[in-house]
Amino acid sequence: MWDGVVKLLKVPAFRSFSFFSRLIVLAVVLLYAVYRRFVRISRGCHVFYKNWVEFALSFRCLRRIPLVARLHGYRCVIKLEELPLCYFALDPCYERVEINVIRRLRPSVFIDAGAHIGFYTLLAVKLGVLSTFT
Numbered sequence: 001m002w003d004g005v006v007k008l009l010k011v012p013a014f015r016s017f018s019f020f021s022r023l024i025v026l027a028v029v030l031l032y033a034v035y036r037r038f039v040r041i042s043r044g045c046h047v048f049y050k051n052w053v054e055f056a057l058s059f060r061c062l063r064r065i066p067l068v069a070r071l072h073g074y075r076c077v078i079k080l081e082e083l084p085l086c087y088f089a090l091d092p093c094y095e096r097v098e099i100n101v102i103r104r105l106r107p108s109v110f111i112d113a114g115a116h117i118g119f120y121t122l123l124a125v126k127l128g129v130l131s132t133f134t
Helices: 003-010 019-042 052-057 080-090 096-105 119-126
Strands: 066-071 074-079 109-111 131-133
Touching (some): 003 019, 066 080, 074 080, 074 119, 096 119
Parallel strands (some): 109 131
Antiparallel strands (some): 066 074
């Protein structure tokens, strides 16, 4: 049951969450582990979820819970329902080559076409770009 929690603690993206957000995620992961254990024991008709995020999204009250994370040193608020769309960006190894190219070029104007969650826009602002367009 604890293997899911241990795996989560090792994920670098999990470390970017604030303390309160970590507690929420850990509580959901533990509930998911208990649910999976119960499903194995009961072997009845059930709905099986692929991962803890899908499990959490099945509860309407959990969908809008804000999780606070750090992205390029900036505080970002991500709702739990948006987590599958942007969890990858919280990983420190995400698009490392592109980040290094932008840091080397140091553009004076930066255009982020299709900004999604603003990953590159936040990077450009951190580098001191005065004008960014989305």
